Amino acid sequence: xxxxxxxxxxxxxxxxxxxxxxxxxxxxxxxxxxxxxxxxxxxxxxxxxxxxxxxxxxxxxxxxxxxxxxxxxxxxxxxxxxxxxxxxxxxxxxxxxxxxxxxxxxxxxxxxxxxxxxxxxxxxxxxxxxxxxxxxxxxxxxxxxxxxxxxxxxxxxxxxxxxxxxxxxxxxxxxxxxxxxxxxxxxxxxxxxxxxxx
Amino acid sequence: xxxxxxxxxxxxxxxxxxxxxxxxxxxxxxxxxxxxxxxxxxxxxxxxxxxxxxxxxxxxxxxxxxxxxxxxxxxxxxxxxxxxxxxxxxxxxxxxxxxxxxxxxxxxxxxxxxxxxxxxxxxxxxxxxxxxxxxxxxxxxxxxxxxxxxxxxxxxxxxxxxxxxxxxxxxxxxxxxxxxxxxxxxxxxxxxxxxxxxxxxxxxxxxxxxxxxxxxxxxxxxxxxxxxxxxxxxxxxxxxxxxxxxxxxxxxxxxxxxxxxxxxxxxxxxxxxxxxxxxxxxxxxxxxxxxxxxxxxxxxxxxxxxxxxxxxxxxxxxxxxxxxxxxxxxxxxxxxxxxxxxxxxxxxxxxxxxxxxxxxxxxxxxxxxxxxxxxxxxxxxxxxxxxxxxxxxxxxxxxxxxxxxxxxxxxxxxxxxxxxxxxxxxxxxxxxxxxxxxxxxxxxxxxxxxxxxxxxxxxxxxxxxx
Numbered sequence: 001x002x003x004x005x006x007x008x009x010x011x012x013x014x015x016x017x018x019x020x021x022x023x024x025x026x027x028x029x030x031x032x033x034x035x036x037x038x039x040x041x042x043x044x045x046x047x048x049x050x051x052x053x054x055x056x057x058x059x060x061x062x063x064x065x066x067x068x069x070x071x072x073x074x075x076x077x078x079x080x081x082x083x084x085x086x087x088x089x090x091x092x093x094x095x096x097x098x099x100x101x102x103x104x105x106x107x108x109x110x111x112x113x114x115x116x117x118x119x120x121x122x123x124x125x126x127x128x129x130x131x132x133x134x135x136x137x138x139x140x141x142x143x144x145x146x147x148x149x150x151x152x153x154x155x156x157x158x159x160x161x162x163x164x165x166x167x168x169x170x171x172x173x174x175x176x177x178x179x180x181x182x183x184x185x186x187x188x189x190x191x192x193x194x195x196x197x198x
Numbered sequence: 199x200x201x202x203x204x205x206x207x208x209x210x211x212x213x214x215x216x217x218x219x220x221x222x223x224x225x226x227x228x229x230x231x232x233x234x235x236x237x238x239x240x241x242x243x244x245x246x247x248x249x250x251x252x253x254x255x256x257x258x259x260x261x262x263x264x265x266x267x268x269x270x271x272x273x274x275x276x277x278x279x280x281x282x283x284x285x286x287x288x289x290x291x292x293x294x295x296x297x298x299x300x301x302x303x304x305x306x307x308x309x310x311x312x313x314x315x316x317x318x319x320x321x322x323x324x325x326x327x328x329x330x331x332x333x334x335x336x337x338x339x340x341x342x343x344x345x346x347x348x349x350x351x352x353x354x355x356x357x358x359x360x361x362x363x364x365x366x367x368x369x370x371x372x373x374x375x376x377x378x379x380x381x382x383x384x385x386x387x388x389x390x391x392x393x394x395x396x397x398x399x400x401x402x403x404x405x406x407x408x409x410x411x412x413x414x415x416x417x418x419x420x421x422x423x424x425x426x427x428x429x430x431x432x433x434x435x436x437x438x439x440x441x442x443x444x445x446x447x448x449x450x451x452x453x454x455x456x457x458x459x460x461x462x463x464x465x466x467x468x469x470x471x472x473x474x475x476x477x478x479x480x481x482x483x484x485x486x487x488x489x490x491x492x493x494x495x496x497x498x499x500x501x502x503x504x505x506x507x508x509x510x511x512x513x514x515x516x517x518x519x520x521x522x523x524x525x526x527x528x529x530x531x532x533x534x535x536x537x538x539x540x541x542x543x544x545x546x547x548x549x550x551x552x553x554x555x556x557x558x559x560x561x562x563x564x565x566x567x568x569x570x571x572x573x574x575x576x577x578x579x580x581x582x583x584x585x586x587x588x589x590x591x592x593x594x595x596x597x598x599x600x601x602x603x604x605x606x607x608x609x610x611x612x613x614x615x616x617x618x619x620x621x622x623x624x625x626x627x628x629x630x631x632x633x634x635x636x637x638x639x640x641x642x643x644x645x646x647x648x649x650x651x652x653x654x655x656x657x658x659x660x661x662x663x664x
Binding site for chain 1 (some may be wrong): 209212213215216217218219221223225226232233235236239240244246249252253260261275276278279282316318319320324325326328340341342343344345347348351352353354355356357358360390391394395421424426447451454455458459490492508509511512515605606607614624626627628629632633
C-alpha cells in the first residue's frame with residue numbers, strides 16, 4: 001500500500017447522492033481474478049453507451065481532472081465489492097471526498113490507501129460550487145493535520161479518521177500485518193472460550 | 199443491560215487497539231468465486247496458509263449459469279473464475295460445494311439450510327448480503343476482499359464497534375403483505391443511507407411472528423439502508439429451524455448450545471443509539487419506483503416528489519432512467535420480465551408462495567418469467583413438491599441454483615429498457631443488465647405481475663389466497 005500524507009490537486013465533481021458500487025464498477029466486470037485494470041471500466045455505463053461511444057459524463061469532460069473525486073452523500077453504497085475501490089484508484093484518484101460514505105466502501109478504500117475524506121454537507125456544497133465556477137480550483141487533503149482546504153475560498157474543514165488507520169495510511173501498512181502480529185492473542189482467545197459455533 | 203448485538207460482539211473481541219478498533223474473532227467465513235481469488239493470491243504472495251480452514255465454507259454462486267449446470271461453463275472468464283475457486287480450495291484445504299454438488303447454492307441460502315449459521319456466532323463473507331444470517335441472532339456482515347484475506351490469514355477482522363439501532367414492527371401484517379414488504383417499507387422510511395454506521399436489531403410482534411425464512415428476507419436487506427448488518431433475537435422458531443440440519447449440533451452439544459442461545463436476547467433495560475417503531479397494519483404490498491431500494495412505495499401509491507431522503511438530482515436521474523415521472527401511478531403498468539430468486543427471496547417458502555399464486559394460471563403473453571431456486575436443496579425440495587411443474591405449466595422457466603439475474607453477472611440479464619418485477623434486493627441502474635429497469639417486490643407481487651402482465655395489488659386480485 002502506498003503511503004498517503006498530503007495532496008493538493010484539482011477535483012472531479014460528481015454531485016449525485018447514493019452512488020452505488022454497481023455504478024462504480026458494474027458486476028459484469030468482476031470476472032477478473034487480479035486487482036489490476038479496473039480503472040478502464042470505472043463508471044462504465046455512465047461513461048459509455050452500448051456502442052462504447054463516450055456519453056456526456058464528467059469523466060469524459062476534459063474540463064475536469066485531478067486526483068480527488070468529489071461525490072454526493074452516501075458514496076459507495078450497495079455491494080461489498082472491493083473492485084469499486086480498486087477501480088477508482090486504478091483510474092488515478094487518490095482520495096474521495098463526500099459528506100458520508102457507505103461503511104463497507106469506506107473500509108475497502110482505507111485498506112487500499114484510497115483516502116475517504118468525510119466533510120460537512122456545507123463544506124461539500126461549497127466545494128461543488130467552487131468547482132462549478134472554477135474547474136481549475138485546487139483542494140488540499142492533509143492527512144497529518146486531518147484537514148480539507150478549499151484553496152479557492154480558503155475554507156478549512158477538519159475530517160475524522162481513527163488514529164490507527166491514520167498511522168497505517170501514513171506508513172503504508174496493511175491491517176493484515178497488524179493482525180498477523182496478534183497471533184498469540186488470537187490463539188489465547190480460541191483456547192479460552194466455550195465455542196458453540198462449529 | 200447489553201443488547202443481543204453487544205453480547206455477541208463483546209464475546210468475540212480478542213483485543214482492543216488504541217484508537218477505537220477491536221480485533222474481532224470470526225467464527226465462520228463463507229467464500230465464493232468472485233471476491234476470493236485476489237485474497238488467495240495475497241496469501242500466496244505472503245507465503246502464508248489459512249489460519250482455520252475448518253471455519254471456511256466455499257460455494258460457487260455469483261457467476262454460474264443457471265441453465266445446463268452439468269456442462270462446462272461456456273463463458274471463458276466465468277469458467278476461469280469458477281475453476282480458480284476449485285483450485286484455490288483444493289490447494290488451501292477448504293470445503294467446497296461447487297457446481298454439481300448437492301449443497302451448492304447462493305451462499306446466504308446454504309449457510310442457514312446446512313446448519314452452519316447459528317445464533318451467537320460471528321460470520322463474514324465477501325458479499326454485502328451476509329447480513330441475511332443475522333436472522334439467527336448472529337453478527338453477520340459483508341466485507342471486502344482485503345478483509346477476506348485478513349480472515350483467511352488470522353480468523354479475525356479489525357473493526358470499530360458499530361452503533362446500535364432497533365427497529366420495532368408491532369402488530370400483524372395484513373393478508374398479502376410479506377416479510378419483503380416489511381423490509382421495503384422500513385427502507386423507504388429511512389432511506390438507503392439511514393442505517394449507516396449501525397447494526398440493526400429487528401424486534402416487535404410482527405418480526406417475532408415471521409418464519410426463519412421471512413426473518414432472513416428482512417435481515418438480508420439491512421445493507422440496503424446502509425446498515426452493517428441486521429439481527430433478530432433467537433427464539434423457539436430459530437431453534438426449531440436449526441435442529442437436525444446437516445451440521446447442526448447434536449445430543450449434549452445441542453442442549454448446551456440452546457442453553458447458551460437462550461441467554462442472547464437483548465436485556466429489557468438495554469438502550470439503543472437509535473430506535474424506530476412502525477405499525478405492521480400500515481405496511482402495504484410494496485414496490486420500488488426508482489434506482490435505489492429506498493425509493494419504494496405502496497403498490498397503489500403515486501411516485502413521490504423529491505424529499506430529504508431523495509434529492510432533486512437523484513430523483514431526476516432515477517425517473518429518467520426508469521422512464522417514469524413524479525406523480526405517476528405504477529399499479530396497472532405493463533411489465534416485461536419477472537424474476538423470482540436471489541438471496542432475498544429464493545427459499546422454499548418463497549417458491550411455495552409464488553407457486554400457490556400461479557397454480558393453474560398462465561403468465562401473460564409477452565412476459566418472460568424466470569424462477570431461480572436459491573440452492574440445489576431448495577430446487578430438490580421444490581421438485582419434490584411439484585412446484586417446478588407448477589411454474590413450468592404456467593409458462594415460467596425453472597432454473598438451477600445461483601445468484602442469476604439479481605446481479606446479472608452470468609447470462610441471466612434483463613434487456614435494456616425492459617421492466618422487470620424482481621424479488622431481488624437492488625434496483626440500481628444496470629443491476630440486472632445494462633439499461634434494465636428493476637422494480638423490487640415480494641414473491642407474491644412478482645408472481646401476480648407475471649400472470650397479469652402488469653403491476654397489480656395482490657390484496658385485490660388474489661384476495662382468495664389470503
